[in-house]
Amino acid sequence: MIMADLKTEFLGISSPNPFWLASAPPTDKAYNVNRAFEAGWGGAIWKTLGEDPHIVNVSGPRYSTLFSNDRRVIGFNNIELITDRPLQTNLDELRQIKKDWPDRALVASIMLPMDEASWAKYVPMIEDTGVDGFELNFGCPHGMSERGMGAAVGQVPEYIQMATEWAKQAASVPVIVKLTPNIADILPPAKAAQDGGADAVSLINTINSIMRVDYDSLTMYPTTDGMGTHGGYCGEAVKPIALNMVAEIARSDATRALPISGIGGITNWRDAVDFFALGARNVQVCTAAMVYGFKIIDDLVDGLSTFLDQKQMTLDQLVGKAVPSVTDWQHLNLNYIEKAVIDQDLCIKCGRCHIACEDTAHQAITNMVDGERRFEVIDEECVGCNLCVSVCPVDGCISMQQLTTGTDPRTGEPITDEKLQWTGHPNNPMRKTG
Amino acid sequence: MATQKPSPDIRSSRLGKSEIDRNFSDLHPPLSxxxxxxxxxxxxxxxxxxxxxxxxxxxxxxxxxxxxxxxxxxxxxxxxxxxxxxxxxxxxxxxxxxxxxxxxxxxxxxxxxxxxxxxxxxxxxxxxxQNNQLFERAASTGKKVAVVGGGPAGLSCAHRLAVLGHDVVVFNRDSKPGGLNEYGIAAYKTINDFAQTEVDYILSIGGIELRNNSPLASAAELSDLCEEYDAVFLGVGLALSNSLGIEGEDMTGVLNAIEYIADLRQAEDKSKLPVGRNVVVIGGGMTAIDVAVQSKRLGAEQVHLVYRRGPEQMSASVFEQTLARTSGVAIHHWASPERIIGGDHVTGVEFRVESSDDRLHLEADIVFKAIGQNMNGDGLISIALESGRFVVDENQKTSMDKVWAGGDCVVGGDDLTVSAVQHGKIAAIDIDRHLRKA
Known part of the structure; x- marks a missing residue:
């Protein structure tokens, strides 16, 4: 069996596969990174370095979790700050790791105050360890942002550009800017990074969050000595948010040339395919490793290779493949019509499609036909919304099928091949004519 | 044969106490x-x-x-x-x-x-x-209802009536309440005296007076109850075991399964129960399975369950049939008992095999009859019966004024606790409706 080669060049940094560990607790020190590289990870972004003296972390709960009912982790919340070890210790270990693992990507994440002198001082010192590049942490939404760093920078495009420029001036290796999702629109921060000379952006960092309250004490959960603070949310639950931001950068005229390192809830190879197809050229993983350990790299590599083999594609060909299919709502074809179709042989008669449609959508699915429990789509009511597909527990039981001829039984309008966008729709007072 | 087999071979302690305890532990352990x-x-x-x-x-x-x-x-x-x-x-x-x-x-x-x-x-x-009381009684209606029978139907009816604000007296035939929950049902399905725990919970709602050892003996007593109470619910079950009607049925060692199960349920120490070496069970319902499996688990060497029709016709579910087989019970279908063999004591049973001239002969130290029960309805003849059971409408109302009935003693009763509970509940709701109209 010959598997697709996953060897990757990202900003000229080569790695045996495109799966890097994100800057986070798994890359806190040499011991962890050694284990990760032994397990087969393609690269690692070291836990964010800061000024000396190093910061301190709380010695209480740093994580909390959104669980499924069987306690599968859906999302993580964390309040851990950047490295709490002396800078020199980190530098020594970086140097040793790069020496021991020359074929792996090793990137230093850094977070520094908004003054040029700090960047001029620390960047060369860190680069001297032999790291392949820098990632500027403009993303962490907790703790450090209160001190004017992390997300406090990432939320102001002018600061992003300024700090990126300082970093670029001091560094000779590539500089990646890590973006925060705690903004209204991802494009201005991405553009600012580009304007500052960033070689790439990576996204997303974590999302401001409070996990829950404690149902006994009715305080927020968890707390440090009775008080808590918001943290950064990550894991599977954030993937859709990350994918949208990646796609926005990848399809925007202003930023489409900017290489992207995709981050956010990647747990298995399919998640990685999502990021690649929407424009990421490599991906970073943290939460899944923190939940399952480094061994998940096996499925990531093996699954992606097998997928590419089946598609007869290279990884380069996959990158951005789905980007042309992402557009604005106003460009969707309003003449296109789908109806749900329920495969009666697969239907287990749970009725979830019916009650979802009946209570919350368009009353377009029966529950009784001729006195029998039977769930059928009423084409006269179905708007093709996909809710039934979303709630059906049986894979493949309900599918959406396009109407290509005749009339739409719901509207009585003839089906046409002619495309109609909102921009030209008669109901749109701002429509473009001619 | 080297040694003479004692006949009949019936004795206790066929298995050690610890093995019996293990055999009678929870059939389906609770979920964590x-x-x-x-x-x-x-x-x-x-x-x-x-x-x-x-x-x-x-x-x-x-x-x-x-x-x-x-x-x-x-x-x-x-x-x-x-x-x-x-x-x-x-x-x-x-x-x-x-x-x-x-x-x-x-x-x-x-x-x-x-x-x-x-x-x-x-x-x-x-x-x-935790005896966590989840129900509250409605304001007292001042009405009194007699419930005859302390089994699932009667207790269900009594509880619902009490919740609805009526006062109830339960006339229970046995020395303990619970009916078949207490005296029937295989022991490994309800360990740790759960039947009594449940009855205690039901009674703790208040407004229910329990009178044990109070069977309903005659039509006259029923009339008296109708005089004294505003309504009467009959959940008297099926007290009598059906007979085989064949030669030798009166021999010692031929037992009603239901009575043996009751003894087993009430036994402080199951290893003290007498168990036959060879046991033959006649019947195809839950009672037949329960007595067969329990005999095996008490140490009987050979247990044969013989049913006159096929597996599909057995009222015991497929799960129960499988339980019997995996417990080591041999199940024979399409064989009807023709005669009990023996002298003073039973030694075997001869069956006629369906659609053939063959005979099946099984040795037996004990024969259990588990071919259903019937109601001694003679004393309550003032109520319309069908096949020996009370006729009731959809609200469990009998033909007799002020009298409702439910559980196994009514037409359509199906030997299930859950059905009896439903009958009692429906009757209580209808009684309440009537009493509020009155």
């Missing part, structure tokens, strides 16, 4: 919290769920399972017990494989239903353990 949460997660929360329709008491099964998922155990138990006050016992003894779990839509794509019975037990066990 992690197990329950995972199992609850399998419920699809169906619309108009088929499991609800399949439950004779109409418990909102997806509703109670959803509450388990959110750790709302008390709410879950309330959902269950408000439709079926014996939801604890039913969680243990219901043939769920032919009721709610058979209807589960998961059968259609993975052939493995949600374990509804075990989840129901998970939700209700803490309520009984």
């Amino acid at each position: 919290r992690p197990e329950a949460l995972i199992e609850a997660d399998r419920c699809y929360f169906c619309y108009d769920a088929p499991c609800i329709t399949a439950c004779p008491t109409g418990i909102d099964i997806p509703g109670f399972i959803q509450k388990i998922r959110s750790d709302n155990i008390q709410g879950s138990a309330h959902t269950i017990l408000s439709e079926n006050i014996m939801g604890g016992m039913c969680a243990r003894v219901c043939p769920t494989e032919v009721l709610c779990e058979e209807a589960c839509v998961r059968n259609l794509h993975e052939d493995k239903p949600v374990e509804i019975g075990l989840l129901q037990r998970y939700a209700t066990d803490p309520i009984f353990e």
Whole structure:
């Protein structure tokens, strides 16, 4: 069996596969990174370095979790700050790791105050360890942002550009800017990074969050000595948010040339395919490793290779493949019509499609036909919304099928091949004519 | 043969006490919290769920399972017990494989239903353990109802009447309440005296006076009850065992299964129970299975269960039949007993094999008759009967003024605790309706 080669060049940094560990607790020190590289990870972004003296972390709960009912982790919340070890210790270990693992990507994440002198001082010192590049942490939404760093920078495009420029001036290796999702629109921060000379952006960092309250004490959960603070949310639950931001950068005229390192809830190879197809050229993983350990790299590599083999594609060909299919709502074809179709042989008669449609959508699915429990789509009511597909527990039981001829039984309008966008729709007072 | 086999070979302590204890431990151990949460997660929360329709008491099964998922155990138990006050016992003894779990839509794509019975037990066990009273009595109506029978039908009726604000006197034939929950049902299905725990919980609602050792003996007594009380509910069960009507039936060693099961349930030390070396059980229902399996688990060497028709016709479910087989019971179909063989004591049974001239001869130290029960309805002849059982309408009302009935003693009674509970509940609601109109 010959598997697709996953060897990757990202900003000229080569790695045996495109799966890097994100800057986070798994890359806190040499011991962890050694284990990760032994397990087969393609690269690692070291836990964010800061000024000396190093910061301190709380010695209480740093994580909390959104669980499924069987306690599968859906999302993580964390309040851990950047490295709490002396800078020199980190530098020594970086140097040793790069020496021991020359074929792996090793990137230093850094977070520094908004003054040029700090960047001029620390960047060369860190680069001297032999790291392949820098990632500027403009993303962490907790703790450090209160001190004017992390997300406090990432939320102001002018600061992003300024700090990126300082970093670029001091560094000779590539500089990646890590973006925060705690903004209204991802494009201005991405553009600012580009304007500052960033070689790439990576996204997303974590999302401001409070996990829950404690149902006994009715305080927020968890707390440090009775008080808590918001943290950064990550894991599977954030993937859709990350994918949208990646796609926005990848399809925007202003930023489409900017290489992207995709981050956010990647747990298995399919998640990685999502990021690649929407424009990421490599991906970073943290939460899944923190939940399952480094061994998940096996499925990531093996699954992606097998997928590419089946598609007869290279990884380069996959990158951005789905980007042309992402557009604005106003460009969707309003003449296109789908109806749900329920495969009666697969239907287990749970009725979830019916009650979802009946209570919350368009009353377009029966529950009784001729006195029998039977769930059928009423084409006269179905708007093709996909809710039934979303709630059906049986894979493949309900599918959406396009109407290509005749009339739409719901509207009585003839089906046409002619495309109609909102921009030209008669109901749109701002429509473009001619 | 080297040694003469003692005849009959009936003795106690065929197995050591520890082995017997193990054989009579919980048939379905309760779910732990992690197990329950995972199992609850399998419920699809169906619309108009088929499991609800399949439950004779109409418990909102997806509703109670959803509450388990959110750790709302008390709410879950309330959902269950408000439709079926014996939801604890039913969680243990219901043939769920032919009721709610058979209807589960998961059968259609993975052939493995949600374990509804075990989840129901998970939700209700803490309520009984903590004696957590979930119900409140309505304001007193000043009405008095006599409930005859302390089994599932009677207690269900009494509880609902008490909740609705009526005062109830339960006339119970036996020295303990519970009916077949206490005296029937295989011991490994209801360990740790659960039947009495449940009865105590039911009675703790208040307004129910229990009178044990108070059988209803005559039509005159029934008339007296109708005089003295505003309404009467009959849940008297089927007290008499059916006869085989064949030669030798009167020999010693030919026993009614139901009586042996009662003795077994009441035994302090099961190793002291006399057990035959060779046991033959005649019948095809739950009682037949229960006595066969329990005999085997008490140490009988050979247990044969013989039924006159095929496996599909057995009223014991497939699960029960499998339980019997895996417990070491040999099941024979299509064979009808022709005569009991023996002198003073039974030594065997001869069966006629269906559609042939063959005879099946089985040695037996004990023969159990488990071919159903009937009601001694003679004394209550003033009520319309059909096939020896009371005729009732859809509200469990009999032909007699002020008298309702339910459980096994009515036409349509099906030997299930859950059905009896439903009868009692429906009757109570109808009685309440009548009493409020009066």
